[in-house]
Amino acid sequence: MRKNLEANLATTKEFLQKKSTKALASFLSQLHPADIAEILEELTEAEKPRVLSLLDSDLAAPVIEELDYDDQSGILRQLGQQQATAILDEMADDNIADLLGEVPPQEAHEILQAMEKDEAQDVQSLLKYDEDTAGGLMTTDYVALSAEITAEAAISTLRQLAPDAETIYYVYVIDANGILVGVLSLRDLIVAPPSTFLRNIMHRQVISVAADMDQEEVARIVSKYDFLALPVVSKEGHLLGIITVDDVIDVIEEEASEDIYRLAATSPEEKDFVLSSWERAKKRLPWLVGLLFGELLAGNVIKNFSGIIEVFTVLAFFIPVMTGEAGNAATQSLAVVVRGLATGEIELEEIWQVVWKEAKVGLLVGAVTGIVLAFVSYLWEGSPVLGLLTGVALVLNIFAAAILGGFFPVVIKRMGIDPAVASGPFITTLTDVISMFIYFSLATFFVSRLTM
Amino acid sequence: MRKNLEANLATTKEFLQKKSTKALASFLSQLHPADIAEILEELTEAEKPRVLSLLDSDLAAPVIEELDYDDQSGILRQLGQQQATAILDEMADDNIADLLGEVPPQEAHEILQAMEKDEAQDVQSLLKYDEDTAGGLMTTDYVALSAEITAEAAISTLRQLAPDAETIYYVYVIDANGILVGVLSLRDLIVAPPSTFLRNIMHRQVISVAADMDQEEVARIVSKYDFLALPVVSKEGHLLGIITVDDVIDVIEEEASEDIYRLAATSPEEKDFVLSSWERAKKRLPWLVGLLFGELLAGNVIKNFSGIIEVFTVLAFFIPVMTGEAGNAATQSLAVVVRGLATGEIELEEIWQVVWKEAKVGLLVGAVTGIVLAFVSYLWEGSPVLGLLTGVALVLNIFAAAILGGFFPVVIKRMGIDPAVASGPFITTLTDVISMFIYFSLATFFVSRLTM
Numbered sequence: 066m067r068k069n070l071e072a073n074l075a076t077t078k079e080f081l082q083k084k085s086t087k088a089l090a091s092f093l094s095q096l097h098p099a100d101i102a103e104i105l106e107e108l109t110e111a112e113k114p115r116v117l118s119l120l121d122s123d124l125a126a127p128v129i130e131e132l133d134y135d136d137q138s139g140i141l142r143q144l145g146q147q148q149a150t151a152i153l154d155e156m157a158d159d160n161i162a163d164l165l166g167e168v169p170p171q172e173a174h175e176i177l178q179a180m181e182k183d184e185a186q187d188v189q190s191l192l193k194y195d196e197d198t199a200g201g202l203m204t205t206d207y208v209a210l211s212a213e214i215t216a217e218a219a220i221s222t223l224r225q226l227a228p229d230a231e232t233i234y235y236v237y238v239i240d241a242n243g244i245l246v247g248v249l250s251l252r253d254l255i256v257a258p259p260s261t262f263l264r265n266i267m268h269r270q271v272i273s274v275a276a277d278m279d280q281e282e283v284a285r286i287v288s289k290y291d292f293l294a295l296p297v298v299s300k301e302g303h304l305l306g307i308i309t310v311d312d313v314i315d316v317i318e319e320e321a322s323e324d325i326y327r328l329a330a331t332s333p334e335e336k337d338f339v340l341s342s343w344e345r346a347k348k349r350l351p352w353l354v355g356l357l358f359g360e361l362l363a364g365n366v367i368k369n370f371s372g373i374i375e376v377f378t379v380l381a382f383f384i385p386v387m388t389g390e391a392g393n394a395a396t397q398s399l400a401v402v403v404r405g406l407a408t409g410e411i412e413l414e415e416i417w418q419v420v421w422k423e424a425k426v427g428l429l430v431g432a433v434t435g436i437v438l439a440f441v442s443y444l445w446e447g448s449p450v451l452g453l454l455t456g457v458a459l460v461l462n463i464f465a466a467a468i469l470g471g472f473f474p475v476v477i478k479r480m481g482i483d484p485a486v487a488s489g490p491f492i493t494t495l496t497d498v499i500s501m502f503i504y505f506s507l508a509t510f511f512v513s514r515l516t517m
Numbered sequence: 518m519r520k521n522l523e524a525n526l527a528t529t530k531e532f533l534q535k536k537s538t539k540a541l542a543s544f545l546s547q548l549h550p551a552d553i554a555e556i557l558e559e560l561t562e563a564e565k566p567r568v569l570s571l572l573d574s575d576l577a578a579p580v581i582e583e584l585d586y587d588d589q590s591g592i593l594r595q596l597g598q599q600q601a602t603a604i605l606d607e608m609a610d611d612n613i614a615d616l617l618g619e620v621p622p623q624e625a626h627e628i629l630q631a632m633e634k635d636e637a638q639d640v641q642s643l644l645k646y647d648e649d650t651a652g653g654l655m656t657t658d659y660v661a662l663s664a665e666i667t668a669e670a671a672i673s674t675l676r677q678l679a680p681d682a683e684t685i686y687y688v689y690v691i692d693a694n695g696i697l698v699g700v701l702s703l704r705d706l707i708v709a710p711p712s713t714f715l716r717n718i719m720h721r722q723v724i725s726v727a728a729d730m731d732q733e734e735v736a737r738i739v740s741k742y743d744f745l746a747l748p749v750v751s752k753e754g755h756l757l758g759i760i761t762v763d764d765v766i767d768v769i770e771e772e773a774s775e776d777i778y779r780l781a782a783t784s785p786e787e788k789d790f791v792l793s794s795w796e797r798a799k800k801r802l803p804w805l806v807g808l809l810f811g812e813l814l815a816g817n818v819i820k821n822f823s824g825i826i827e828v829f830t831v832l833a834f835f836i837p838v839m840t841g842e843a844g845n846a847a848t849q850s851l852a853v854v855v856r857g858l859a860t861g862e863i864e865l866e867e868i869w870q871v872v873w874k875e876a877k878v879g880l881l882v883g884a885v886t887g888i889v890l891a892f893v894s895y896l897w898e899g900s901p902v903l904g905l906l907t908g909v910a911l912v913l914n915i916f917a918a919a920i921l922g923g924f925f926p927v928v929i930k931r932m933g934i935d936p937a938v939a940s941g942p943f944i945t946t947l948t949d950v951i952s953m954f955i956y957f958s959l960a961t962f963f964v965s966r967l968t969m
Contacts, residue, residue: 095722099741220707227708234686234703234745251686251703255672256679270547288770289551291763293686293745310762311743317766318740318860321773325856328777328941342874346881349849353886353915356845361893363837371830378823381833385815385949388837392844393808393942397801404777408770422794429798434805441813463805489780489941490845497837 070103077104081112090119098124102131114143122148123228126155134167141176149179157231158184159204159312162191191306199283200276202316203297203306206231209239210263212247217259223251231309235294238267245271245296245304273298276305280316285409287313324407328400328489352490359494363388363501370505373512379446380508383455384501386438390459391466391500392493394430398423398470399492406478416475420468427467428460435460454511461507462500469496522555529556533564542571550576554583566595574600575680578607586619593628601631609683610636611656611764614643643758651735652728654768655749655758658683661691662715664699669711675703683761687746690719697723697748697756725750728757732768737861739765776859780852780941804942811946815840815953822957825964831898832960835907836953838890842911843918843952844945846882850875850922851944858930868927872920879919880912887912906963913959914952921948 073096080089093101093116101120105113105128117125117140129137129152141149153161153176161180165173165188177185187205194200208230210219223233236254238247247267257266273296274283287295287310294307367374367384374380402419405411411419439456443449470492525548532541545553545568553572557565557580569577569592581589581604593601605613605628613632617625617640629637639657646652660682662671675685688706690699699719709718725748726735739747739762746759819826819836826832854871857863863871891908895901922944 097722097724097742099743224707227704233707251707252679255676255685255703270549272549288763288766290549291551291766293762310745310766311740314740314743314762314766314769317769317773321769321776322856322860324773325777325780325852328780328852342877342881345853345874345878346885349846349878349882350885352849353842353845353882354889357838357842357886357890357893360838360841361897363841364834367837368831368834371834374826374833375830378827379820381826381836382816382820382823384833384836385819385840385953386809386812388840389812389815389946389949390805390809392945393805394801396942397804400777400780401797404774408774422797425794426797426801429794430801430805433798433802434809437806438809438813441809445813490848493844493945494841497841501837 069100070107073100073104074107077108077116081115086119089116093120094124098127099131101128105132106136110139113140117144118148122151123155125152130156130160134164137164138168138172138176141179142172146179149176150181153180154184157204157206158187159191159202159206159231159306161188162201163196165192166196194276197280198276199274199278199280199295199297199308200305202280202283202308202312203276204231204309205306207237207294207296207304207307208233208235209237209304212238212240212262212264212267214263215259216254216257216261216263216266219249219254219263220259223254231307232294235307236263237271237296237304237307238263239304243304244302245273245298247271248296271296274308275300281320281407283308284313284316284320288317320407324403328403352488356490356494359491360497363494363497366498366501366505370509373505373508377508377512379451380505383442383458383504386455387458387462387500387504388493388497390434391462391496394427394463395466395470395492395496396489398427398467399474399489402471402474406474411475413475413479416472416479419475420472423467423471424464427464430467431460431463434463450511454508458500458504458507461503462496465499465503466496469499521552522559525552525556526559529560529568533567538571541568545572546576550579551583553580557584558588562591565592569596570600574603575607577604582608582612586616589616590620590624590628593631594624598631601628602633605632606636609656609658610639611643611654611658611683611758613640614653615648617644618648646728649732650728651726651730651732651747651749651760652757654732654735654760654764655728656683656761657758659689659746659748659756659759660685660687661689661756664690664692664714664716664719666715667711668706668709668713668715668718671701671706671715672711675706683759684746687759688715689723689748689756689759690715691756695756696754697725697750699723700748723748726760727752733772733859735760736765736768736772740769772859776855780855804940808942808946811943812949815946815949818950818953818957822961825957825960829960829964831903832957835894835910835956838907839910839914839952839956840945840949842886843914843948846879846915847918847922847944847948848941850879850919851926851941854923854926858926863927865927865931868924868931871927872924875919875923876916879916882919883912883915886915902963906960910952910956910959913955914948917951917955918948921951 076092077089080092105116108116117128120128129140141152144152165176177188180188191200191203191205206229208223208226210222219236223236227233234251236249236251237245238249240246247263247269248271249263249267253266272286272290274286276297276299283295292310294309296307297305299305402411402423435456438459439452442455443452473492528544529541532544557568560568569580572580581592584592593604596604617628629640632640643652643655643657658681660675660678662674671688675688679685686703688701688703689697690701692698699715699721700723701715701719705718724738724742726738728749728751735747744762746761748759749757751757854863854875887908890911891904894907895904925944
């Protein structure tokens with residue numbers, strides 16, 4: 066626990082014990098909502114509503130938004146109807162929609178009941194979008210104005226809308242039919258002469274996204290253009306909502322974690338660190354047991370060549386070298402291609418270029434590593450034939466592994482599956498089978514010349 | 518190449534061929550700087566300055582900022598002195614500092630020479646900070662005002678400063694000594710009655726960071742508080758600069774890529790996709806050759822037990838199962854802990870809790886996987902003793918691997934090294950050695966009872 070949090074928590078607990086509610090309220094009002102949320106997470110279930118009821122609803126709302134969904138739902142239902150309604154009114158509708166998507170239907174229903182009617186409708190309109198899409202990320206709390214008003218009038222409208230809008234730093238211009246026709250930053254508005262009409266200063270080439278665009282693609286666009294918000298439009302061009310940069314940061318972090326977990330063959334889950342050991346084990350077991358059968362397949366390949374091992378036990382010494390190095394080379398290719406697909410540096414259409422490039426790299430690294438191994442194993446066992454065999458086998462293994470590591474994620478993504486599920490462990494198990502086959506086939510071929 | 522870019526590029530090339538400079542200038546002025554930069558990257562060296570000279574310097578500057586450093590430097594030095602000066606004047610000083618840090622000293626000197634004197638001084642003041650720290654990320658193009666002016670006066674000052682400031686959405690309040698004493702958003706300013714003094718509406722609890730804070734920590738703070746910008750202060754509390762959210766997004770993406778590449782044992786490098794095959798190979802080879810010797814160590818363990826393999830060849834069949842599953846389990850633990858350290862969910866002090874948790878999970882998954890293997894290998898080879906041996910060996914292997922995967926990144930991070938260098942291939946090579954030792958030691962222990 067960081068020192069800051071420790072100190073804040075101690076102060077809060079002290080005030081709670083002394084029942085100095087006024088002092089506590091004034092202490093909390095000095096803190097950032099994210100810091101208050103951290104304190105809340107450490108309090109007992111009985112203390113949480115006590116602390117929250119000290120906050121004004123415009124401070125309580127962002128605090129609640131920072132908690133995890135179970136806590137959010139629990140606290141909202143513990144508070145009185147009136148306070149819950151006031152807080153829900155201040156919460157961003159995209160955050161309420163996210164909450165409703167995560168709690169049991171009965172709880173979701175209760176929360177919707179506590180909301181004002183038009184607010185509840187806004188939230189329900191968001192619930193129809195998949196949470197991993199632009200629609201699932203957007204909020205309807207944006208500012209949209211007509212092109213036929215002046216900069217001065219626009220600023221004065223912003224002044225009124227500021228308390229409820231998610232951001233007032235971008236103003237979207239729509240026509241009479243709700244079609245998005247322009248965008249202005251507050252910066253543009255402030256700089257413009259007050260009597261200018263928006264139509265004369267707005268940017269008409271608005272970059273917008275469709276509601277069903279994948280959140281990874283949304284993040285890429287916001288990151289490319291350095292936007293603070295991005296509008297979401299319907300097929301007909303109606304403005305549906307906006308996505309703000311803070312939600313995009315969450316997406317980027319979530320997608321990176323997902324990729325890393327999947328590459329390591331464990332299910333991505335935000336709250337891994339609060340799970341019990343058994344819950345964590347349950348996420349890893351399907352992979353480990355599944356991959357066990359893959360490794361048994363590699364074992365079966367060895368069994369098919371058991372005759373040659375009985376004669377030349379030395380061949381067994383190189384099994385970890387063959388499987389290990391093929392796995393390492395495949396993992397390297399895999400990581401480069403998976404990350405390239407995630408950041409958009411590699412396009413799906415470029416599959417053959419990707420594979421060709423990985424093949425060339427694989428041949429190069431395989432050749433160098435193979436020569437080193439040939440030399441070392443010749444020195445180790447004193448047999449030039451063994452040196453040649455292990456060297457050639459390693460070149461072929463690394464070559465095959467690099468192609469596989471490059472090929473797999475692209476193929477899997479084309480099939481509509483997240484390329485990161487072509488995880489490191491999955492690919493290394495596959496290369497184990499292949500490398501055993503290559504190594505022992507080659508050994509059988511060399512056997513007449515083996516004089517070890 | 519995406520369709521958008523293809524179309525834009527075709528239009529640009531057509532106008533260039535027809536020498537329709539006016540039409541090209543008007544076409545480009547409709548595009549976003551990031552899109553123009555993408556077009557530029559596809560043009561020939563001769564075409565680049567031709568296109569850039571058509572742009573106003575306030576559009577050319579953000580375009581150049583999007584290019585990679587070699588292109589930036591090349592283009593700036595190809596343009597005339599006057600145009601280069603005008604463009605440099607419009608570029609953000611943190612971006613110029615980043616550029617100067619990446620090009621040869623002679624080129625950096627030429628670029629500094631082309632700049633206006635006070636602008637050059639600002640940039641030079643930024644060069645003293647490490648590029649991976651808050652100081653390396655910050656810009657000095659912020660807006661700082663006195664607490665003793667009114668909201669109205671502040672907005673009118675913003676109006677003048679807007680063209681040069683990196684963001685006008687946050688206003689920092691400093692005292693006569695330059696000490697940061699408050700912060701206000703443009704939203705606060707717009708909503709406040711025009712005659713209010715800043716001291717009455719500013720937030721006094723400003724969250725700021727030190728110039729030497731690591732960029733990963735900076736990203737965590739911006740992400741936690743949903744800031745659009747974060748002030749950087751000296752030890753004495755002087756405002757030195759601000760970090761904007763777009764730079765933080767770049768940091769988050771860069772750090773995630775770095776982690777993924779390092780976990781796969783290949784050097785992180787932004788521009789991997791433009792490297793030649795040989796350059797790519799050079800980044801991977803040191804790892805592959807180094808790990809080769811690790812795998813040879815595992816081979817040497819097997820060699821020490823060659824006597825038992827000569828008698829019971831069946832033992833060799835299970836080598837890939839033992840090494841592979843230990844590697845898989847270690848990779849799973851590793852990924853969870855490396856990512857936890859990166860996102861701050863795991864603290865460095867919690868090393869024993871982390872290892873204890875991974876040990877428990879390792880024992881659970883090991884037990885289940887071991888039971889499955891014991892059963893399968895009994896069915897496969899018909900020997901209950903072999904079933905028992907392989908089952909017990911796998912439990913121990915997975916248990917040890919999980920502890921190692923959890924322990925290693927924390928220890929390495931404590932030593933001040935990026936935990937992601939405790940990469941997947943590194944850890945799997947280590948577990949290969951350990952698992953061979955455990956498996957064959959256990960086999961030797963069981964050998965008197967083996968009746969295979």
